[in-house]
Amino acid sequence: MYGLLFRTLFARMDPERAHHLAFSWIRAAARTPVVNTLTAAVLAPRHKALRVEALGRRMHGPVGLAAGFDKNAEGIDGLAMLGFDHVEVGTVTGRAQPGNPRKRLFRLVQDRALINRMGFNNEGSAAVAARLAARRPAFRTTLGVNIGKTKAVPEAEAVHDYVTSAEALAPHADYLVVNVSSPNTPGLRDLQATEHLRPLLTAVREAADRAVTGRRVPLLVKIAPDLADEDVDAVADLALELGLDGIIATNTTIAREGLGLTSPAVLTAETGGLSGAPVADRSLQVLRRLHARVGDRITLIGVGGITTPEDAWRRILAGATLVQGYTAFLYEGPCWMRRMHRGLAALLEASPYATLAEAVGAEHRTPDGGPHDRKAAA
Numbered sequence: 001m002y003g004l005l006f007r008t009l010f011a012r013m014d015p016e017r018a019h020h021l022a023f024s025w026i027r028a029a030a031r032t033p034v035v036n037t038l039t040a041a042v043l044a045p046r047h048k049a050l051r052v053e054a055l056g057r058r059m060h061g062p063v064g065l066a067a068g069f070d071k072n073a074e075g076i077d078g079l080a081m082l083g084f085d086h087v088e089v090g091t092v093t094g095r096a097q098p099g100n101p102r103k104r105l106f107r108l109v110q111d112r113a114l115i116n117r118m119g120f121n122n123e124g125s126a127a128v129a130a131r132l133a134a135r136r137p138a139f140r141t142t143l144g145v146n147i148g149k150t151k152a153v154p155e156a157e158a159v160h161d162y163v164t165s166a167e168a169l170a171p172h173a174d175y176l177v178v179n180v181s182s183p184n185t186p187g188l189r190d191l192q193a194t195e196h197l198r199p200l201l202t203a204v205r206e207a208a209d210r211a212v213t214g215r216r217v218p219l220l221v222k223i224a225p226d227l228a229d230e231d232v233d234a235v236a237d238l239a240l241e242l243g244l245d246g247i248i249a250t251n252t253t254i255a256r257e258g259l260g261l262t263s264p265a266v267l268t269a270e271t272g273g274l275s276g277a278p279v280a281d282r283s284l285q286v287l288r289r290l291h292a293r294v295g296d297r298i299t300l301i302g303v304g305g306i307t308t309p310e311d312a313w314r315r316i317l318a319g320a321t322l323v324q325g326y327t328a329f330l331y332e333g334p335c336w337m338r339r340m341h342r343g344l345a346a347l348l349e350a351s352p353y354a355t356l357a358e359a360v361g362a363e364h365r366t367p368d369g370g371p372h373d374r375k376a377a378a
């Protein structure tokens with residue numbers, strides 16, 4: 001059904017217009033009584049076995065929507081209605097900005113991929129904070145808020161820009177993400193170097209603590225798949241040193257490997273970040289490397305090319321407590337979460353693990369220190 005809609009309508013439209021149209025339908029459905037509860041009942045069945053605890057929250061399951069889909073926090077309920085167990089809004093910057101000139105989003109349909117150079121188009125932290133403050137949630141989900149740097153702000157003032165966003169947005173966030181990995185803001189990814197990242201994360205942590213009393217808002221950093229292995233290790237070490245709550249791996253890639261021969265060269269040559277199936281292998285490698293370094297001391301979120309329940313399951317075994325997707329949602333449509341939940345529940349059932357928590361990072365454990373097979377023991 002969605003395949004037909006995609007081929008006959010969305011695929012013929014400019015991808016950004018198609019996104020706005022689809023998102024407006026989702027928001028309209030979430031506002032319509034009966035339609036919203038029925039949609040949630042049909043599309044977002046919850047499986048008890050998939051419940052997870054992460055970042056101080058009890059979640060319905062491990063699969064969430066990655067940042068970039070709902071940049072201004074306009075449709076959290078609609079996305080929760082479709083079954084996303086957590087929704088990460090943003091990237092929000094200190095000031096409002098239009099992003100890069102259009103056209104800035106490209107579909108590589110045959111490769112199940114996208115290239116985007118949106119450039120953090122968003123309404124800015126004050127406007128998004130006001131919207132979140134006025135929000136009356138109709139469906140329960142965990143809300144992540146992803147913050148980044150305003151393009152016009154010089155790199156020397158980047159910390160102040162992130163702090164502005166953290167102070168405004170932390171009170172509304174279940175977790176906060178420092179995004180230093182989008183390829184479409186010049187110089188942003190240089191902030192991943194530990195000499196820049198240490199003061200940035202320290203300042204954002206302090207800003208969140210100033211802005212929110214009575215609870216500690218978990219703080220995560222989101223990294224690029226293009227980091228060299230040593231730099232991945234350095235971020236992992238820094239995260240431990242600073243007591244960070246988690247790392248999100250990964251953002252889009254500037255590499256063009258992994259693309260089939262089917263996508264037109266004119267598209268693959270577009271500048272921007274590549275997402276979807278072609279980034280999956282490197283995202284998984286980065287996740288594995290992080291887990292080897294941090295173990296279960298901090299929460300890892302796996303993202304990049306996750307399309308099937310098997311993809312998500314592989315990330316969980318590799319060390320991810322939570323997983324996210326964006327590109328697959330565009331290609332798979334509104335029933336995607338239903339398929340993911342069902343498939344993951346079946347994979348867990350067929351596995352030696354009694355709970356998802358037991359499966360997290362299981363591939364790294366030796367047979368001796370391996371998972372306790374409660375099912376076999378029962």
Ligand SMILES: Cc1cc2nc3c(=O)[nH]c(=O)nc-3n(C[C@H](O)[C@H](O)[C@H](O)COP(=O)(O)O)c2cc1C
Pocket residue numbers: 066067068069071090091105114116118120146179182222250251252274275276277279303304305306324325326327328
């Ligand atoms: C159109 C588009 C916009 C995105 N915008 C953001 C963003 O604003 N902030 C961010 O951290 N990641 C952003 N991302 C990256 C995604 O959150 C995700 O990390 C990446 O796409 C890999 O996951 P996927 O293969 O499931 O899409 C964006 C991705 C796409 C496709």
